[in-house]
Amino acid sequence: MRNIYELDDISKRYGKIVALDDLTLSIGEDSTAVLGYSGAGKTTLLKLLAGLERPSSGTIRFKDTDVTEKNVQDLRRVVTMLFQDPIFFNQSVLENVTYGLRIRGVSKEVAAQRASEALASLRLKGFENRRAAKLSGGEQQRVALARALVLEPEVLLLDEPTANLDPANATVIMEVIREFSKKSLVIVSTHNFLHVKTLTKWAIYLEKGRIIETGATVDLLDDPKEEGTKRFVKGLF
Amino acid sequence: MSLETMWEGLQQAIHLIVTGDPALVEITLRSLQVSFYAILTASAIGVPIGAVIGLKEFLGKRLVKTIFTTLIGVPTVSLGLFLYLLLSRSGPLGFLQLMYTIQGISIGQALLVIPIIVSFTTSATESRDIRLRDLARTLGASELETSIAVLREASSAIALAVVAAFNRAFAELGIALIIGANIRGLTRVMTTTIALQNAMGETALCIALSIILLVIVFALNILTGNIGAIVNTLRKDY
Numbered sequence: 225m226r227n228i229y230e231l232d233d234i235s236k237r238y239g240k241i242v243a244l245d246d247l248t249l250s251i252g253e254d255s256t257a258v259l260g261y262s263g264a265g266k267t268t269l270l271k272l273l274a275g276l277e278r279p280s281s282g283t284i285r286f287k288d289t290d291v292t293e294k295n296v297q298d299l300r301r302v303v304t305m306l307f308q309d310p311i312f313f314n315q316s317v318l319e320n321v322t323y324g325l326r327i328r329g330v331s332k333e334v335a336a337q338r339a340s341e342a343l344a345s346l347r348l349k350g351f352e353n354r355r356a357a358k359l360s361g362g363e364q365q366r367v368a369l370a371r372a373l374v375l376e377p378e379v380l381l382l383d384e385p386t387a388n389l390d391p392a393n394a395t396v397i398m399e400v401i402r403e404f405s406k407k408s409l410v411i412v413s414t415h416n417f418l419h420v421k422t423l424t425k426w427a428i429y430l431e432k433g434r435i436i437e438t439g440a441t442v443d444l445l446d447d448p449k450e451e452g453t454k455r456f457v458k459g460l461f
Numbered sequence: 462m463s464l465e466t467m468w469e470g471l472q473q474a475i476h477l478i479v480t481g482d483p484a485l486v487e488i489t490l491r492s493l494q495v496s497f498y499a500i501l502t503a504s505a506i507g508v509p510i511g512a513v514i515g516l517k518e519f520l521g522k523r524l525v526k527t528i529f530t531t532l533i534g535v536p537t538v539s540l541g542l543f544l545y546l547l548l549s550r551s552g553p554l555g556f557l558q559l560m561y562t563i564q565g566i567s568i569g570q571a572l573l574v575i576p577i578i579v580s581f582t583t584s585a586t587e588s589r590d591i592r593l594r595d596l597a598r599t600l601g602a603s604e605l606e607t608s609i610a611v612l613r614e615a616s617s618a619i620a621l622a623v624v625a626a627f628n629r630a631f632a633e634l635g636i637a638l639i640i641g642a643n644i645r646g647l648t649r650v651m652t653t654t655i656a657l658q659n660a661m662g663e664t665a666l667c668i669a670l671s672i673i674l675l676v677i678v679f680a681l682n683i684l685t686g687n688i689g690a691i692v693n694t695l696r697k698d699y
Contacts, residue, residue: 276595297603305599311592314614323610324600375601 225252228409234282236268243268245433255405257420257441258413260430266413270381274305304377308384310368312356320356321371342370347396362393369397382412417445429453473665485669492650495563496631499570504623507575511582516608526583532576537635544569545639561642569636574626581622585615624685628678
C-alpha cells in the first residue's frame with residue numbers, strides 16, 4: 225500500500241503554544257481516524273494536511289510531492305476539509321455548493337446540476353434557493369458536506385463532522401461519508417468511537433501534540449498498548 | 462440679519478429650487494460631478510489598499526493602519542494648502558495645470574477620502590470571520606479568489622465606506638476653495654458658493670444650495686443606515 229501523506233518531524237507552534245510536536249507519520253490509502261482529547265492537536269493536524277496551515281518546521285509530502293511550502297494550491301484542489309462548525313458565504317445553498325466548481329471553471333449549468341445531485345444525496349432536495357446561514361445546524365452540516373463532496377476530492381478531511389448533531393442528521397452524514405470512503409481517502413477526527421470503528425481502518429492517537437499510538441482502528445480501540453490511549457479509550461483523564 | 466430677512470431669503474430659495482434656477486442646477490450638478498469622480502478614484506485606490514491591509518499579515522501593519530486612521534482627521538484646508546503648494550504654477554506639479562480646475566478639486570477630494578475608504582475597508586475585511594478564508598481555500602480558491610470571496614462578504618460594509626466618503630467629499634470646503642477658487646461657470650461648487658456668495662448678496666442662492674446639500678447628505682445618511690438591508694434585499698433574502 226502506498227503512502228498518500230508522509231509527515232517528517234512536523235511541529236506547529238502558535239507563539240509559545242506548541243500545537244504539534246515533532247510528528248513523523250505516514251497515512252496510506254485506508255480511511256484514518258485522528259483521536260485525542262480536546263486540545264491534543266487534531267484540528268491542527270487536519271489543517272496541515274489540508275494545506276490550510278504551514279508547519280513551523282518539518283516537511284509534508286502528498287503523493288511524493290513536497291507540499292510544505294510550495295504546491296499548496298495544487299494540494300487544496302484535491303483535498304477538502306469539512307469543519308466542525310460549518311461556515312457559509314452569505315449566499316444561497318446552491319451558490320455555496322457550486323462555489324468550488326465555479327472557481328474550477330465548471331459552467332454554471334453543470335455546476336448547478338452536480339450541486340443538486342449532491343444535495344439530493346444528503347436529502348436536501350429543494351434546498352437550493354434557501355439561504356445557507358439560516359438553515360438548522362444539521363441541515364447546515366449536510367450542505368457543507370455536499371459542498372465538499374461535489375468537488376470529488378481525493379482526500380476528505382473531517383473535523384468532528386457529527387458533533388452537536390441529532391442522531392438522524394448524524395446518521396445521514398455518516399452514511400454518505402462511508403459511501404464516499406469506498407473510493408477516496410477519508411481522514412476523520414471524532415470522539416464517536418462507533419463512527420470511528422465503522423468508518424476507519426487505521427487510527428492515530430494524539431496527546432498534547434504528540435503521537436502516542438498508531439495502529440489498526442480495532443486494535444487501538446479494543447486493545448490499546450499505551451497507557452495514554454487506554455485512559456482515553458476508557459474515557460478517563 | 463433679521464428674522465424677516467432670513468424668512469425672505471428662505472422663500473426666495475424655495476422659489477429657486479422649485480423653478481429649477483439654472484445657476485442652482487449648474488452648481489449642484491458640478492458639485493455632484495466633482496465628488497463622483499473623486500469617489501470613483503478614491504475607491505479604485507482605497508478599496509484594494511484596504512483589502513490588502515485587512516487580509517495580509519506584514520511587519521508594520523499596525524503602524525500603517527494608524528497612519529490611515531490619523532489621516533481621516535486631516536483638516537480640508539490643510540490638505541488644500543498642501544495641494545496648492547504642489548499644484549501652483551511654481552510648485553513641483555505645476556506643469557499638470559490642475560489649479561483652478563474641477564479635476565484638481567476631484568483629485569484633492571479623492572486624497573481627502575482615500576484614508577476613510579482604506580480604513581473602513583481594512584476594518585470590514587478584518588472583521589469577517591477568519592474561517593471564511595479557510596473555507597474558500599479548502600474549496601480550492603487561490604489567494605486572489607480567497608480575497609475576492611472575503612471582499613464580497615464585506616461588500617455591504619465597503620459600500621458603506623464609499624457612501625461615507627462621498628458624504629465627506631461632497632460637503633468639504635477647504636480643497637474646493639483653495640484649489641478651485643470659486644470661479645463662476647468653472648469651479649464654483651455648492652460649498653464654495655455658500656461660503657463666499659452670501660457676502661455678495663446672493664443669500665437666497667446660498668440658502669437654496671444649503672437646503673439641497675442637506676437633503677443630499679441626509680439622503681446619503683439614510684442610505685448608509687440601510688445599506689445592509691438594501692444589500693440583503695438585492696441578494697433575495699429567503
